[in-house]
Amino acid sequence: MTLIYxxxxxxxxxxxxxxxxxxxxxxxxxxxxxxxxxxxxxxxxFNNITGLDKPTSGMVFFNEKNxxxxxxxxxxxCGIARTFQNIRLFKEMTVLxxxxxxxxxxxxxxxxxxxxxxxxxxxxxxxxxEENDIYRTSKKWLSFFNLDNFHDELAKNLPYGRQKxxxxxxxxxxxxxxxxxxxxxAGLNPKETxxxxxxxxxxxxxxxxxxxxxxxxxxxxxxSQKVIVLNYGKKIAEGTPNKIQNDPVVIEAYLGKEx
Amino acid sequence: MLNLLxxxxxxxxxxxxxxxSLNLIAGYTGLLSLCHASFMSIGAYxxxxxxxxxxxxxxxVLLLSGILASFFGIIIGLPTLRLKGDYLAIATLxxxxxxxxxxxxxxxxxxxxxxxxxxxxxxxxxxxxxxKDAGILSKVIYFLLILIFLVxxxxxxxxxxxxxxxxxxxxxxxDEIAAVSMGINITxxxxxxFAIGAFFAGIAGSLFSIYFLxxxxxxxxxxxxxxxxxxxxxxxxxxxxxxxxxxxxxVPAYYIPQLLNIPFxxxxxxxxxxxxxxxxxxxxxxxxxxxxxKPDFERIIKxxxxxxxxx
Numbered sequence: 001m002t003l004i005y006x007x008x009x010x011x012x013x014x015x016x017x018x019x020x021x022x023x024x025x026x027x028x029x030x031x032x033x034x035x036x037x038x039x040x041x042x043x044x045x046f047n048n049i050t051g052l053d054k055p056t057s058g059m060v061f062f063n064e065k066n067x068x069x070x071x072x073x074x075x076x077x078c079g080i081a082r083t084f085q086n087i088r089l090f091k092e093m094t095v096l097x098x099x100x101x102x103x104x105x106x107x108x109x110x111x112x113x114x115x116x117x118x119x120x121x122x123x124x125x126x127x128x129x130e131e132n133d134i135y136r137t138s139k140k141w142l143s144f145f146n147l148d149n150f151h152d153e154l155a156k157n158l159p160y161g162r163q164k165x166x167x168x169x170x171x172x173x174x175x176x177x178x179x180x181x182x183x184x185x186a187g188l189n190p191k192e193t194x195x196x197x198x199x200x201x202x203x204x205x206x207x208x209x210x211x212x213x214x215x216x217x218x219x220x221x222x223x224s225q226k227v228i229v230l231n232y233g234k235k236i237a238e239g240t241p242n243k244i245q246n247d248p249v250v251i252e253a254y255l256g257k258e259x
Numbered sequence: 260m261l262n263l264l265x266x267x268x269x270x271x272x273x274x275x276x277x278x279x280s281l282n283l284i285a286g287y288t289g290l291l292s293l294c295h296a297s298f299m300s301i302g303a304y305x306x307x308x309x310x311x312x313x314x315x316x317x318x319x320v321l322l323l324s325g326i327l328a329s330f331f332g333i334i335i336g337l338p339t340l341r342l343k344g345d346y347l348a349i350a351t352l353x354x355x356x357x358x359x360x361x362x363x364x365x366x367x368x369x370x371x372x373x374x375x376x377x378x379x380x381x382x383x384x385x386x387x388x389x390x391k392d393a394g395i396l397s398k399v400i401y402f403l404l405i406l407i408f409l410v411x412x413x414x415x416x417x418x419x420x421x422x423x424x425x426x427x428x429x430x431x432x433x434d435e436i437a438a439v440s441m442g443i444n445i446t447x448x449x450x451x452x453f454a455i456g457a458f459f460a461g462i463a464g465s466l467f468s469i470y471f472l473x474x475x476x477x478x479x480x481x482x483x484x485x486x487x488x489x490x491x492x493x494x495x496x497x498x499x500x501x502x503x504x505x506x507x508x509x510v511p512a513y514y515i516p517q518l519l520n521i522p523f524x525x526x527x528x529x530x531x532x533x534x535x536x537x538x539x540x541x542x543x544x545x546x547x548x549x550x551x552x553k554p555d556f557e558r559i560i561k562x563x564x565x566x567x568x569x570x
Contacts, residue, residue: 052436076442084440090433094553101430104423105442130423152553174442 003028003178003209004049004080009058011041011048011233018044020233021058026178031200031210033224033241035217037253041233042213043085046180050082051075063177077105081176083167085183085213091156095147095166098155099138102173106137138173145169145199161192165199172203179203181212185219197223221245229253263519265398269470271510272405273463276412278490278502280459283416285488286496287425288452289432291348294335294355295460295487300362300479302328302461303468307375308368310469317381317388321465328461329454331358336453340446343435355484362476374475381469405466412459417499419455428452429497482530486513489533492540495547504548509536 005025011018018041026032034042047053049060051072059068067075081102090098142148145165150158155166164184171179184200185193197219204210204223214220220227221241229237229244231253237244244250281295302324309320339350362369369375381388388400419425430438431445439445468474486509494505513529540547 050440052440071444072439073442073444076440082440084437088434088437088440090430090437092433092551093429097426097429100423101426101438101441101443104427104430131421134423154553170441 001028002026004060004062004211006049007059007061009045009048009060010056011044011053012056018233019048019055019058022230022233022235024228024235024238026209026211027226028177029204029207029209030226031204031212031224033220033227034211034213034230035215035220035227035244036230040230042230043182044233045230046082046182046213050080050180073105076174076176079175079177080180081171081174081178082180083164083171083182083184085186087160087163087167089155089163089167089170091154093155094151095153095155095158096135096138096142096151098166098170099141099173100134102141102170103134103137106134106173106175141169141173144172161188164188164196168199168203172208176208178209178211181210181214183213183215185214185216193219261395262398265395265402267511267514269398269402269405270514271506272402272409273467274487274490274506274510275409275503276405276459276463276466277487278494278506279412279416279499280456280463281487282491282494282496282499282502283419283428283459284452284456286491286498286502287420287432288428288449290449290452291344292351292453292456293348293481293484293488294351294358295456296479296481296483297355297358298328298332298457298460299464299467299483300358300474300476301331301457302464303474303479304362304369304375304464305461306465306468307378307474310378310381311375314379314382317383317469321462321469324465325458325461328464329458332453332455332457332460333450335457336450340449352481355481359476359479359481362479369476372476374473374477375468376473378468378472378474380472401470405470408462408466412462413499413503416455416459420499424448424451432497485533489536492547493536495549495551497551498547498549500552501547501549509533 002025006022008021008023009019010021022041022045034045036042044053048055051067051070051074054069059066061067062075062078062080065078067078070078090101093101139148139151142151145168147162147166147169150162155163158166164187168179168181168184181200185196188196193216200210200212200223212220212224221244224241226239227237227241227244228235229247229250236253237247237250239247277295277299281292284290284292284295305324305327306320309315309323310317335351335354339347342350363372365371388397388404420428427438427443427448430441430443431448435445464479467478490505490509491502492505493509494501494503512532516528
């Protein structure tokens with residue numbers, strides 16, 4: 001079953017075409033990799049699907065629902081979570097709080113109306129139950145990532161690798177159907193990359209679809225069922241890791257043409 | 260001497276309310292606002308005008324003042340939401356100047372630069388508070404009234420901060436893009452933050468005008484906005500208790516030379532003090548005297564909530 005598909009997704013920055021009529025589809029429950037040389041438009045593709053950028057033309061469908069140009073916070077509420085290439089944690093807040101923010105829109109015990117912020121305002125007379133709920137679920141995610149010992153630490157004080165994990169944990173706290181990972185292995189050593197690989201598989205086993213950008217070919221070829229290759233904003237290839245590795249177009253994009 | 264003490268205490272309470280509300284906007288949500296004195300002036304003038312014209316119940320007028328200030332908070336909040344940091348500060352600065360100029364030039368309503376000087380004393384549930392020059396007792400009553408509102412403000416804002424709502428505000432301060440990717444509607448929360456902050460500033464303005472019974476545009480200059488910001492920065496951004504500590508330090512430093520009438524200290528001297536405080540704090544302790552406090556969730560969820568206990 002297809003979870004997300006795009007139709008002729010196009011993004012122009014002035015005269016530069018960053019995404020050139022990209023069609024792609026992501027199967028539910030799969031791990032899909034997105035690769036391409038630097039500046040190929042991978043992060044732009046992420047931003048356009050998750051709503052941080054508005055596409056120039058084309059459409060994005062999630063669960064058969066058109067989500068093109070919808071505000072990013074609404075897209076997150078639909079069930080799409082993401083991480084960022086350069087870590088964007090809430091640095092001055094504790095590890096636990098970071099995850100609790102992920103639970104933000106998930107909890108609303110007192111419903112005087114359909115308006116969430118009105119609920120929040122009225123409901124603050126009895127925040128205990130709500131906070132309790134958020135707290136328990138967040139603790140669960142902390143132990144899933146073995147971050148228990150750090151729960152009271154400020155996010156900025158964590159080691160780099162753990163910060164990356166925390167960002168994934170925070171995204172997962174929103175209970176997404178699909179998780180977008182933007183270069184999760186960047187800056188990690190081989191041992192950490194191996195652990196990350198196990199972690200991604202473990203998340204996938206929870207039934208969460210994963211779409212990831214990565215430059216580490218070992219990681220991407222090992223775990224993804226399908227790989228999509230972008231170059232200059234165009235989708236140049238798509239298929240199983242084996243097929244991609246032997247695709248002459250892909251090799252040309254990375255290494256250049258043989259004279 | 261006792262008189263002087265009570266006046267300083269009243270000033271401290273008023274500035275505590277103001278700094279708590281600015282702390283919500285600037286400290287927690289991270290929106291640097293330089294027009295807090297204008298929200299205060301809107302509240303003060305609303306009270307002054309309604310009291311002189313209709314002689315209504317003070318609590319009603321107080322609420323109305325807060326709501327009107329809050330409305331202007333939304334007006335300034337909505338168009339400037341896309342601005343950040345210095346740009347937002349400049350926009351709010353402009354808004355503050357606009358408010359002062361409107362007050363000076365709208366003579367028919369606000370009596371211009373002369374100000375309103377015949378505000379009747381407050382009436383609460385048909386009980387009329389004594390005029391403030393009736394003796395020490397009336398001053399104490401006014402002080403208690405203002406103290407009650409300070410406690411209410413503190414309780415309300417702390418409650419907001421400890422909930423999911425407050426956490427969302429802090430997330431916006433830390434990283435807007437990440438906050439929006441966590442499903443937080445940042446536009447709504449920023450406007451709410453401005454509205455609540457302006458509401459309490461309006462309340463403080465209303466209490467100000469009911470105590471002094473005379474106001475003029477000179478009471479709500481840009482200097483006052485800077486003073487409130489100074490209190491928040493000195494105490495520590497994003498910590499309610501720190502705002503109160505800041506007010507306890509800054510307000511006496513500001514008013515005591517003036518009230519004691521010490522001849523060799525000119526009134527402008529306190530501007531030097533402010534400048535010095537801001538510069539020294541930025542160099543030596545940018546997080547303020549106390550800085551941000553980590554919330555203790557174990558305690559929040561274990562404590563019995565008000566409703567559950569009463570059942």
